[in-house]
Amino acid sequence: MKKIGIGLIGLGTVGQGVATIISNPNDRHPLVGELELVAIAVRNLQKKRDISFPNSILTTNPIEIVNNPNIQIVVEVMGGIEPAKSLIIQAIRAGKSVVTANKAVIARHGEEIANEAKAAGVYVLIEAAVGGGIPIIEPLKQSLGGNQITKVSGIINGTTNYILSRMDKEGVDYADVLRDAQKLGYAESDPAADVEGSDAADKIAILSGLAFGGAINRADIPTTGINLLEAIDVTYARKLGYGIKLLAISEKEKTQSKNQKSQPLSIWVEPTLVPEDNPLAGVNGVNNAILVEGNPIGQVMFFGPGAGSGPTASAVVADILNIAGIQSMNKDKTPLNLDPLLSAKSWRNCHVAEGREIKKKNYIRLIAEDTPGVIGEIGTIFGQKKISIESIVQFDSSDTEAEIVVITHKIKQGQLEQALLDIKKLPQVKKIAATMGCL
Amino acid sequence: MKKIGIGLIGLGTVGQGVATIISNPNDRHPLVGELELVAIAVRNLQKKRDISFPNSILTTNPIEIVNNPNIQIVVEVMGGIEPAKSLIIQAIRAGKSVVTANKAVIARHGEEIANEAKAAGVYVLIEAAVGGGIPIIEPLKQSLGGNQITKVSGIINGTTNYILSRMDKEGVDYADVLRDAQKLGYAESDPAADVEGSDAADKIAILSGLAFGGAINRADIPTTGINLLEAIDVTYARKLGYGIKLLAISEKEKTQSKNQKSQPLSIWVEPTLVPEDNPLAGVNGVNNAILVEGNPIGQVMFFGPGAGSGPTASAVVADILNIAGIQSMNKDKTPLNLDPLLSAKSWRNCHVAEGREIKKKNYIRLIAEDTPGVIGEIGTIFGQKKISIESIVQFDSSDTEAEIVVITHKIKQGQLEQALLDIKKLPQVKKIAATMGCL
Numbered sequence: 001m002k003k004i005g006i007g008l009i010g011l012g013t014v015g016q017g018v019a020t021i022i023s024n025p026n027d028r029h030p031l032v033g034e035l036e037l038v039a040i041a042v043r044n045l046q047k048k049r050d051i052s053f054p055n056s057i058l059t060t061n062p063i064e065i066v067n068n069p070n071i072q073i074v075v076e077v078m079g080g081i082e083p084a085k086s087l088i089i090q091a092i093r094a095g096k097s098v099v100t101a102n103k104a105v106i107a108r109h110g111e112e113i114a115n116e117a118k119a120a121g122v123y124v125l126i127e128a129a130v131g132g133g134i135p136i137i138e139p140l141k142q143s144l145g146g147n148q149i150t151k152v153s154g155i156i157n158g159t160t161n162y163i164l165s166r167m168d169k170e171g172v173d174y175a176d177v178l179r180d181a182q183k184l185g186y187a188e189s190d191p192a193a194d195v196e197g198s199d200a201a202d203k204i205a206i207l208s209g210l211a212f213g214g215a216i217n218r219a220d221i222p223t224t225g226i227n228l229l230e231a232i233d234v235t236y237a238r239k240l241g242y243g244i245k246l247l248a249i250s251e252k253e254k255t256q257s258k259n260q261k262s263q264p265l266s267i268w269v270e271p272t273l274v275p276e277d278n279p280l281a282g283v284n285g286v287n288n289a290i291l292v293e294g295n296p297i298g299q300v301m302f303f304g305p306g307a308g309s310g311p312t313a314s315a316v317v318a319d320i321l322n323i324a325g326i327q328s329m330n331k332d333k334t335p336l337n338l339d340p341l342l343s344a345k346s347w348r349n350c351h352v353a354e355g356r357e358i359k360k361k362n363y364i365r366l367i368a369e370d371t372p373g374v375i376g377e378i379g380t381i382f383g384q385k386k387i388s389i390e391s392i393v394q395f396d397s398s399d400t401e402a403e404i405v406v407i408t409h410k411i412k413q414g415q416l417e418q419a420l421l422d423i424k425k426l427p428q429v430k431k432i433a434a435t436m437g438c439l
Numbered sequence: 440m441k442k443i444g445i446g447l448i449g450l451g452t453v454g455q456g457v458a459t460i461i462s463n464p465n466d467r468h469p470l471v472g473e474l475e476l477v478a479i480a481v482r483n484l485q486k487k488r489d490i491s492f493p494n495s496i497l498t499t500n501p502i503e504i505v506n507n508p509n510i511q512i513v514v515e516v517m518g519g520i521e522p523a524k525s526l527i528i529q530a531i532r533a534g535k536s537v538v539t540a541n542k543a544v545i546a547r548h549g550e551e552i553a554n555e556a557k558a559a560g561v562y563v564l565i566e567a568a569v570g571g572g573i574p575i576i577e578p579l580k581q582s583l584g585g586n587q588i589t590k591v592s593g594i595i596n597g598t599t600n601y602i603l604s605r606m607d608k609e610g611v612d613y614a615d616v617l618r619d620a621q622k623l624g625y626a627e628s629d630p631a632a633d634v635e636g637s638d639a640a641d642k643i644a645i646l647s648g649l650a651f652g653g654a655i656n657r658a659d660i661p662t663t664g665i666n667l668l669e670a671i672d673v674t675y676a677r678k679l680g681y682g683i684k685l686l687a688i689s690e691k692e693k694t695q696s697k698n699q700k701s702q703p704l705s706i707w708v709e710p711t712l713v714p715e716d717n718p719l720a721g722v723n724g725v726n727n728a729i730l731v732e733g734n735p736i737g738q739v740m741f742f743g744p745g746a747g748s749g750p751t752a753s754a755v756v757a758d759i760l761n762i763a764g765i766q767s768m769n770k771d772k773t774p775l776n777l778d779p780l781l782s783a784k785s786w787r788n789c790h791v792a793e794g795r796e797i798k799k800k801n802y803i804r805l806i807a808e809d810t811p812g813v814i815g816e817i818g819t820i821f822g823q824k825k826i827s828i829e830s831i832v833q834f835d836s837s838d839t840e841a842e843i844v845v846i847t848h849k850i851k852q853g854q855l856e857q858a859l860l861d862i863k864k865l866p867q868v869k870k871i872a873a874t875m876g877c878l
Contacts, residue, residue: 145468325779325781341761
């Protein structure tokens with residue numbers, strides 16, 4: 001069998017992880033031994049790396065990878081939007097299948113890339129884009145297609161989960177843990193994409209598209225990160241029997257009606273109180289976990305390392321092997337049709353429902369004067385807005401001020417907004433200090 | 440596109456679940472709509488069922504399914520060894536791909552069936568054979584091939600996990616819970632295959648073959664069920680910070696040496712103490728969870744409903760879709776080669792290592808006279824056999840008798856056997872009342 005030529009664009013931690021696997025096929029699936037690293041595009045030829053390559057296969061020009069006739073599969077692990085996106089499209093147009101870990105590109109331009117791939121009859125596989133090493137993309141494509149999926153949710157950003165785990169365990173402030181996480185390499189020097197929730201929003205956009213069969217507009221996802229989270233909320237949540245996790249949630253509340261051209265999905269990213277007995281509550285550190293719910297499967301969970309060189313490389317190689325496996329099916333030169341599961345083209349239109357339509361439980365922390373009537377007044381307003389309350393607890397913070405934590409039942413966010421407007425107007429209420437979701 | 444003809448052999452709970460999905464393609468992957476239920480073999484044509492079928496597609500003769508030229512995929516969900524095995528082989532020889540949930544057949548005759556399938560150029564897919572609805576077979580085949588797998592373990596029998604969960608929560612005896620589980624339909628009227636561990640051994644045999652690339656002899660797996668487990672051990676385990684789970688474990692302790700023709704694997708099924716902070720400890724009721732460990736992925740876990748009509752049907756349909764997807768790739772009549780990932784043929788020889796070579800932590804409960812020197816004597820024997828002890832705790836059971844629980848560090852089982860022989864000879868020791876594994 002002729003070896004299958006692989007071209008790597010990028011040789012950072014993930015790229016090196018991929019190269020390590022391909023260079024050491026022993027004890028892995030024998031198809032790994034059929035892969036050959038033909039060329040690698042790097043930024044700096046002189047840079048010292050943990051594994052060394054002959055200079056003949058290194059290049060600083062990624063276009064050489066895209067155009068190399070000995071390369072059948074292009075692996076894009078350089079990251080960032082451009083030039084990554086253009087290189088992916090050029091590789092597709094050159095008739096090569098593409099494997100990418102680039103969630104930012106796929107979340108924003110997935111539909112365009114999928115159309116290009118379809119036209120060229122090649123695959124673009126993205127297992128590494130979500131959940132690091134956890135097999136979640138392939139299971140969604142290939143193992144859950146018999147289900148009517150109703151919800152996909154989970155912890156899909158390792159950096160913030162690491163920070164939240166430490167805030168919870170050590171009772172320390174966000175800023176302190178972030179600084180330490182940066183020192184330890186668990187957070188980037190510019191942590192914005194992680195801590196502000198944008199990375200998780202990219203990933204839930206991708207998962208939604210696969211689970212519900214239609215791309216959504218990434219920009220429409222309401223996103224709140226952990227960067228404004230206060231230690232006091234972690235403490236109060238724990239006292240009430242919850243941990244706080246940054247959850248990404250995508251839910252089909254209603255089935256598309258006949259006069260709707262598109263399936264509405266409630267999608268959002270937000271720090272969320274998770275009851276201690278929920279399987280997500282035990283997911284700590286840089287681990288990720290994704291729950292998929294549907295009919296008739298019920299609920300399944302995928303758990304594992306959400307980032308890191310090795311796990312992400314495992315996912316990239318999984319995609320390479322899937323493409324290599326399909327290529328080896330072809331006995332003659334007639335090109336095959338695309339496998340409709342693996343190519344995962346859209347099969348209905350979907351859109352992000354309005355934020356005020358999202359139905360969920362809420363955690364609200366208010367700072368108010370410590371006067372006897374205040375809880376009654378707050379309760380009255382919630383009642384007027386038809387918001388049923390699960391609990392209302394007063395934590396005293398000083399002689400004159402009280403912190404009041406309200407947990408609602410499941411309500412539409414539009415209802416909550418209305419109630420909070422009225423509560424803000426109460427003379428005893430000084431501040432709505434925090435609002436979060438609650439499972 | 441011409442519809443893909445499906446023939447069902449068996450219309451029990453799983454068969455009905457599969458038929459329900461195929462008959463209601465709305466809101467599922469569009470490929471479900473390309474499937475057509477051509478014929479169903481049942482035992483009794485008159486039986487009342489939740490869904491009704493035209494009599495024209497029902498038959499009492501499964502050979503008609505196997506030989507029907509309009510059927511491309513045969514789904515065997517009748518269970519039992521024969522005639523299921525023969526029907527699978529006849530279907531393969533008739534050039535049809537097969538989907539089966541039959542772990543007993545695959546664990547015992549998987550290699551023979553795989554060879555038949557290879558010769559005929561068809562697939563035999565078995566997602567539903569392990570872990571009910573949990574995608575675990577496809578991820579092992581298609582998503583983890585880049586890894587050097589070191590261990591597969593987990594809770595893979597829902598009935599026993601349900602019984603253990605209730606024994607733990609309610610402090611009741613095995614026999615009482617079993618009776619109740621039978622009434623509720625969570626245990627069969629003949630529960631032997633579940634409670635004696637044979638079902639879990641079938642499943643770990645299948646998982647081992649996929650994870651390590653070579654079939655093992657199912658009969659060689661040392662298997663202990665939960666049928667002899669006493670409530671007192673559940674209580675003591677909990678006092679020491681553990682829950683008891685029936686675990687199936689398959690581990691590559693050593694890499695195959697050059698003079699070995701086959702890779703040794705330590706495989707066993709046994710009630711096992713699981714520390715409360717281990718992810719398996721929280722897996723309760725009929726849920727299953729499978730951990731896969733390897734290099735470079737680290738550890739991933741797959742969790743979900745381990746049995747039941749809907750989840751198992753979800754897995755069966757996943758396999759049907761995978762085959763249908765591949766069939767739709769073919770543009771002309773030239774048959775395709777088999778996808779080496781999906782067909783999962785063996786790529787090395789493996790065998791079950793001797794039980795005495797298994798290295799693990801152990802829980803041992805002894806009944807002894809309540810005399811001052813007894814713990815010292817027991818400790819001395821363990822020391823002589825070079826067995827390091829993690830803890831030794833005395834629980835008083837009566838005025839004259841003491842129950843002594845020993846937890847060892849990780850040791851070879853051969854060492855433990857030797858020590859227990861000597862301990863039995865101690866005049867103060869009345870009985871070795873229980874031995875179990877411990878994580």
